[in-house]
Amino acid sequence: MLLGFKTELKVSKQQRLLLAQHAGVARHAWNQGLALCKQVIIHNRTNPDDKIKFPTAIDLHKWLVAAVKSTHPWYYEVSKCAPQYALRHLSDAFKSFFNTSTSLGVDPERSRRVKKVKGFPNFKKKGRHDSFTLDGVIHIDHKKVRVPIIGWLKTYELLPFGYKPKSVTISKQADKWFISWKIELETNETPKKREFVGVDLGINHLAILSTGVIFDGAKSYKRYESKLARMQYLNRHKQVGSHNYRKAQIKIARLHQKIANIRKDTLHKITTYISKNHAVIGIEDLNVSGMLANGKLSKAIADMGFYEFRRQLEYKTQLYGSKLVIVDRFYPSSKTCSSCGEKKSSLSLSQRVFTCEICGFECDRDVNAAINLEKEAVRLTVLACGLDSADTSRMKQEEKAGSC
Structure with a gap:
């Protein structure tokens, strides 16, 4: 069976900047693709006799290359896999949404409250659930892993030996970066009491x-609820975007992660x-x-x-x-x-x-x-x-x- 393995990365300042660039490109591709999909849904709802085919992940990527990449040259500074997988995940999210809507008896192309149906994809905001996926030639060696474009990334713990993942996902939680991939394990039947x-x-x-x-x-939230409320209370008067505001936000995110x-x-x-x-x-x-x-x-x-x-x-x-x-x-x-x-x-x-x-x-x-x-x-x-x-x-x- 396949299980996910996730570990924290030990990154330098330069690597931290490069990871943030990849996450930003993936987020931008997701938001651009989502905006296009919403326009298609609105068009099909208002023009039932002249419907447009809902775009697949391949259609979204072709449109992205033709209409978006030419005006955003920083797309070429990161791996091409980051926007590709973002659009693939967006396509999977819409498939899940359409399946849920069908099971609930809701037509997403006719309903005016389409976003009220559970599972409708949302736009992504910078600093919230930043992540991206890469594939290609990936090497694992004890406490480091090599991924395309970025290079070798160090970890704090030994990595599982003998596995060659086809793709890895790098995500950010608070101010820490993590890498994850799937590994295949055999069933380990234990004696039952x-x-x-x-x-x-x-x-x-x-x-x-x-x-x-x-x-x-x-009951971890109940244990730290007063401390979390105090930190959020002290942060209320800080200017949004200032250095002190960002430091306070990181402290709050660390407590949420804890x-x-x-x-x-x-x-x-x-x-x-x-x-x-x-x-x-x-x-x-x-x-x-x-x-x-x-x-x-x-x-x-x-x-x-x-x-x-x-x-x-x-x-x-x-x-x-x-x-x-x-x-x-x-x-x-x-x-x-x-x-x-x-x-x-x-x-x-x-x-x-x-x-x-x-x-x-x-x-x-x-x-x-x-x-x-x-x-x-x-x-x-x-x-x-x-x-x-x-x-x-x-x-x-x-x-x-x-x-x-």
């Missing part, structure tokens, strides 16, 4: 397993443990975007990183020989009694202990939900594999024996 497990995600605790194990989230790194590190540790030690993992298909619409809980939900948690589980289960079962988001895991199966009509968030009026079962509501997710994962696995009742009972007996 348990056959099935259910994972319930929450705000008080990030992940609650059906075994009773509880993992707390990093918050994200703490959160990501915690998620990696939890998802690695779950994937390595459990064969089948049941998790609910949460509507994260819908949950973020709740103004009272949106900050806490975003700080936990539910989407990133699932994304890491999806590839780590493949890496460690596990299986991830996605349970339908409308499955009432919190309202259902894990002992007798009785379903409650309602259950408020303030009720932290689940009590069944039928059988008298009492349990923490999150653990009860995790147990129900485990049972649903067993049921879905049985349906997918076509196991009979004898196989199912044997699996449950082995699971109980392993937990004793």
Whole structure:
């Protein structure tokens, strides 16, 4: 399977300037291509009888060479791959947008609120998510990598040996530059401690397993929220574009990066443990975007990183020989009694202990939900594999024996 490798670069002042030039050309090509695509969409919407073919990545590059490069000579100071890949990524973004619009039943060429549809590409601003992609002859040697035009770039750590990437992506976070590429790894199946497990995600605790194990989230934003607010408050009177303003912006960006790194590190540790030690993992298909619409809980939900948690589980289960079962988001895991199966009509968030009026079962509501997710994962696995009742009972007996 393919995994991404990313590491920080140790760049000189001259290299920093050259990297910024590449990122600027890629950003300019993206914005020019996006402006042209928007004009095509507007023309096709206002002239339905005289539509223009929506440009592909090749069409955009031909137009860029003919109309833009001639008036912008600094395009020739960087690698030709930077604008080419920017337009290719723009074309992929529009393909994803059109697929999303089709699934939602929206015609992007007729809708007047086309930008309101999720996934519509936006114009890029200098200093935000600066990146570019290069291909060609790329050499990797211990702690340095050689890329076209720029030359050798040093790194702080040893690079994976024996891989020859076809392309690399160089990006900027705060005032640091990073390089990344894809490497191919073989599946590393690990011995499992348990056959099935259910994972319930929450705000008080990030992940609650059906075994009773509880993992707390990093809550890194909450930890540094006051410091971040103070830095932004002190920066309010600085003149935009001044030296002090740029220094303050870098400090704020570094703190944002620190918050994200703490959160990501915690998620990696939890998802690695779950994937390595459990064969089948049941998790609910949460509507994260819908949950973020709740103004009272949106900050806490975003700080936990539910989407990133699932994304890491999806590839780590493949890496460690596990299986991830996605349970339908409308499955009432919190309202259902894990002992007798009785379903409650309602259950408020303030009720932290689940009590069944039928059988008298009492349990923490999150653990009860995790147990129900485990049972649903067993049921879905049985349906997918076509196991009979004898196989199912044997699996449950082995699971109980392993937990004793």
